[in-house]
Amino acid sequence: MSEQTIHSGFVSLIGRPNVGKSTLLNKLVGVRLAITSPKPQTTRQVVRGIIDDENSQIIFLDTPGFHAPRTRLGEYMVQAATTALADGDIALLLVDAEKATGERAFPGIPSIEANILQKAGNMNKKVILVLNKVDRVVKEALLPLMALYASAFNFAAIVPISAKTGDGLDRLISEIRRLLPEGPRYYPVDSLTDQTERDLCAELIREQILLLTSEEIPYGAAVEIESFTALADDEPQSDDGVTERELVRISAVIYCNKDSHKGILIGNRGSMLKNIGSRARGQIEAMLGCPCYLELHVKVREDWRNRRGILRNLGYETGD
Numbered sequence: 138m139s140e141q142t143i144h145s146g147f148v149s150l151i152g153r154p155n156v157g158k159s160t161l162l163n164k165l166v167g168v169r170l171a172i173t174s175p176k177p178q179t180t181r182q183v184v185r186g187i188i189d190d191e192n193s194q195i196i197f198l199d200t201p202g203f204h205a206p207r208t209r210l211g212e213y214m215v216q217a218a219t220t221a222l223a224d225g226d227i228a229l230l231l232v233d234a235e236k237a238t239g240e241r242a243f244p245g246i247p248s249i250e251a252n253i254l255q256k257a258g259n260m261n262k263k264v265i266l267v268l269n270k271v272d273r274v275v276k277e278a279l280l281p282l283m284a285l286y287a288s289a290f291n292f293a294a295i296v297p298i299s300a301k302t303g304d305g306l307d308r309l310i311s312e313i314r315r316l317l318p319e320g321p322r323y324y325p326v327d328s329l330t331d332q333t334e335r336d337l338c339a340e341l342i343r344e345q346i347l348l349l350t351s352e353e354i355p356y357g358a359a360v361e362i363e364s365f366t367a368l369a370d371d372e373p374q375s376d377d378g379v380t381e382r383e384l385v386r387i388s389a390v391i392y393c394n395k396d397s398h399k400g401i402l403i404g405n406r407g408s409m410l411k412n413i414g415s416r417a418r419g420q421i422e423a424m425l426g427c428p429c430y431l432e433l434h435v436k437v438r439e440d441w442r443n444r445r446g447i448l449r450n451l452g453y454e455t456g457d
């Protein structure tokens with residue numbers, strides 16, 4: 138930690154599922170740290186993403202979406218988001234501007250956003266309203282939405298953005314820097330995240346399950362890395378004498394809720410599992426920068442989303 142005082146702090150990305158929190162985290166940091174998908178409840182745990190410049194350090198906390206939980210896993214997810222909101226110096230409340238201005242938009246502030254704002258108000262948080270997905274909205278439609286939210290809460294700023302195209306992010310970062318308290322550099326310069334390669338690999342496998350399967354299956358799937366072994370070249374290859382990895386061998390288990398789900402995850406003659414594996418391997422190799430040998434197994438753990446011991450093993454700590 139540096140002795141020099143800079144402006145620094147924690148910024149939580151808060152909002153209902155699917156509003157683009159993880160897409161925004163990845164765009165801000167410039168690296169794919171968090172998995173994203175068109176399905177709600179993609180993110181299950183808080184993911185940190187860090188950006189530095191000479192005078193500041195911002196630690197973003199991507200969070201699971203606020204929703205009404207129906208399982209113990211869901212309760213953990215909402216609790217994790219609430220804790221991140223409490224931990225942050227600043228909160229970004231993300232709203233999907235396309236949904237909020239579309240023909241089927243709720244007239245008024247929906248209860249999820251109203252509840253988040255009530256919590257943030259009780260915690261005395263500085264909140265920036267971030268209207269995301271403006272690449273899908275005509276500009277004039279944003280004004281009534283801004284007015285609606287501004288009438289309900291004293292936002293530190295309101296910033297329309299597109300996490301997809303990067304539109305508006307420069308202004309968002311400068312608004313955040315303006316609000317950051319003085320503080321230390323919490324992480325060494327150039328740290329990007331607190332996630333381990335193992336965590337990232339498990340998530341990249343789960344991302345393919347989210348993208349390739351449907352209905353209950355993505356919500357009932359979890360991935361555990363059983364072993365992760367790096368084989369190194371004998372000869373140091375880089376200029377600084379660090380030995381480069383030649384190959385990484387990963388063995389992972391996909392847990393699911395039921396036998397019928399296991400059948401679907403394996404697919405006809407193993408076709409689905411092969412597809413999940415080869416796509417995840419591509420993503421993992423791009424992340425690790427070396428070839429990867431990936432072995433996947435599927436196991437049934439009935440109703441695991443409500444079983445405390447299994448949740449704890451998977452890192453979804455429930456706390457009680």
Ligand SMILES: Nc1nc2c(ncn2[C@@H]2O[C@H](COP(=O)(O)OP(=O)(O)OP(=O)(O)O)[C@@H](O)[C@H]2O)c(=O)[nH]1
Nearest residue numbers: 154155156157158159160174178179180202300301
């Ligand atoms: N058009 C458009 N799509 C976006 C934008 N930001 C995110 N998306 C899409 O919205 C979907 C959800 O994005 P995520 O980043 O996974 O959303 P999230 O808020 O992290 O969702 P949870 O993790 O489920 O809470 C994905 O299909 C993204 O590609 C945007 O600015 N414009």
Ligand SMILES: [Mg+2]
Nearest residue numbers: 158159179180
């Ligand atoms: Mg997410």
